[in-house]
Amino acid sequence: MTAETPVVADSGTAIQDAIAKLFGPDGRADPYTPARVLREAGRVHETPLGHKVLTRYEDCSAVLSTTAWSHAEEAGMMHPTVSPEDAPEELPTSFLWMEPPDHTRLRNLVTKGFTPRMVTRLRPRIEQLTEQLVDNALEAGEFDLVEMIAYPLPLIIACELIGVPEEAYGQVHQWSQDLARGFDHDYTLPEESLRARSTASRGFMAYFRELLNERRVRPADDLLSALSQVEDRGDVLTEQELLATCITTFVAGHETTANLIGTGMLRLLRNPDQIEAMRARPGLTEYAPDELLRLEPSVQITTRAATRPITVAGHDFEPGEGVVILINSANRDDAAFTDPDRTDVSRYADRMKPPNKHLGFSLGIHYCLGAPLALLEMEVLLDVLLRKVRTLELRSEEPPFKPNVVIRGLEALPAAFKA
Template sequence: MDTTSTNTAVAEPDSAIQTALAQLLGPEGRPDPYTPARVLREAGRVHQTPLGFPVLTRYEDCAAVLSTTAWSHSEEAGMMHPTVSPENAPEELPTSFLWMEPPDHTRLRNLVTKGFTPRMVTRLRPRIEELTEQLVDKAVAAGEFDLIEYIAYPLPLIIACELIGVPREAYGQVHQWAQDLARGFDHDYTLPPEALTARSAASRGFMGYFRELLNERRRDPKDDLLSVLSQVEDRGDVLSEQELLATCITTFVAGHETTANLIGTGMLQLMRNQDQIAALRARPELTAYAPDELLRLEPSVQVTTRAATQPITVAGHDFAKGDGVVVLINSANRDPEVFTDPERVDVARYSDPKNPAKRHLGFSLGIHYCLGAPLALLEMEILLDALIRKTRGIEVLTDTPPYKPNVVIRGLESLPTRITPA
């Protein structure tokens, strides 16, 4: 695929823009990718990146790309992971329909949706509430704790494992594989060799493990997603074993790693803005709307890519068929042309049905809108409700919590926290 643009007007001689791009795409920018994103957004709608294709910074341009099939997600493997050969991609980068386009995307997503219905998510609410109560009670008893270790990872990890059908004794292993895969979504040329090795081992480990579980479910079906999907295949539909395994991996990583990041960064935003915690206490119904605002401010997926399926112009830039583009979600979600006072946390921003805020891009748009969005929002809503009920104070204990080095899927490594019981 040709990843260079025919439009040379986006070449960047400006040192401030070059510095912002380096900060945004490098691990040193993890504590604050939003300042360099703002520099880029204010400097223009589109800029050339060191990766060889332009980056879009404004909401309307990013939304236009994400919402139409004139732009394909199927080229991301080639754009972001050039060290992986196409023949090895199914084993090395098992992303299921995430990197597909119609008709394959439509076929596979429709099959997966049969096992991931809104009814199934609704059925999970009592279990999420039960688990959340346990985790919050443990944190309250500790008083001071790491919110990532105590809550942010265990909650979505356990729910994802129970949903898919992963037994408890494997939780630690699949958690590590998920972290290694999430790190591996960054561009290959920005990853150290050990991260590439870990991604490969995680992919193959996941494939082998879920293959064993699939064989077990065929012999003895359970009430879990893996059994449902295996039955879809067994009914003669076109979900192959390779697609089934990749779907389980994608569902697990997306339902676990990104939700953990939402919880961690979202709670950090709230603890840094105590007036918003007070707003939740005063109006508990806002816990249903706050998760969207927290994800707007701190999208778990910061960056994505697309490739033009036809000649097209976006942001005044001409793209030929096959040209790649970087969609800067973290910039689009803070575009002042779309969101009033976009740097401010406002847990009521999405609560007015008569004047709703624009949909953020944290779950993407169009046919690639996140299938697990309702589950992620539900977990965060239930957690906020429990914290508001069970505490009268919650505060962060450091000004500089450490972030993982990930660029694409961004999250905290730890979050020292103090809770005062209600």
């Protein structure tokens, strides 16, 4: 695009149709085609709700990489039906929607309880659980991969990590799904979804408050106990911050990873040559999860708001003016990735010539704290599948997707395994 090209494209029918499909329920199975239409038509567009939308990797990564753009305004941009007074209970997102200095303070404290050592020591348990789940799938022969593997694996690991007892797995799983659905824009959600989000948020807060009180009396070897004890120069997490952090950690570590496993496995089942590539080079399982997340990001879009006058994509933004970042578009920008729609599990294996970082975990200060755990769970699953499963088959050409726009994932994935 030349400097003279208009940055806000004309509101042609094709562009409006692409925006409607991308943000509507019909775009869940394939949001990437309408995203490509927008990306090729221009660097920035405007939605019917008045939000500017960035489509290209250069612009999206520039916004995500700097604190000149704030994530703290997402509640106001995406959830206008929630008052600021109710937000702590209705939208408990902890440091996810904060900026320095509060973001720095909370993230530093949480990092003390979510150390690389804690993630590394989970590997044997992840391997044990994954083998059990794959064995169950092999015994069934034909099964729903989402129900039998994609959800149980990150759900159980997240519960064990945080300290949620087994009898509560079903309840927290339902709350997590309702919260994930509620990350979509309020004006696009049916009334029952808004009510379910409120019930889930308040249910989570009450439940983790009860667990926290138990841990204060009887500390355990879990994240909840660790977070309740972290301290940095006399600073500690308040109860509200701790509870919101537990909820954010749980939903991010469970729902988004389940979606990565589901959509990642769908992509591999549709590209069996890539499964064979990993059989030939088992070391590729370490790098394949990043490629799968580039192609199928669990978080499809995010928002930022300008903190000062700034120009991006040739458009001048005033302080407080927001943008919607199309991660699903940026990750497939051919200006940033060679042959971007092709699945290549070796793409991130070349340490000498690494490709651009995908935006599936964001960039900058909001880079996902749980990224190592999500990648580890997917890597272990691929290792176990290659070792135990001879034949992997897709049993539905068009498996159903959930209606979610922001956090995208499969409703079900009919598959068949043979040992």
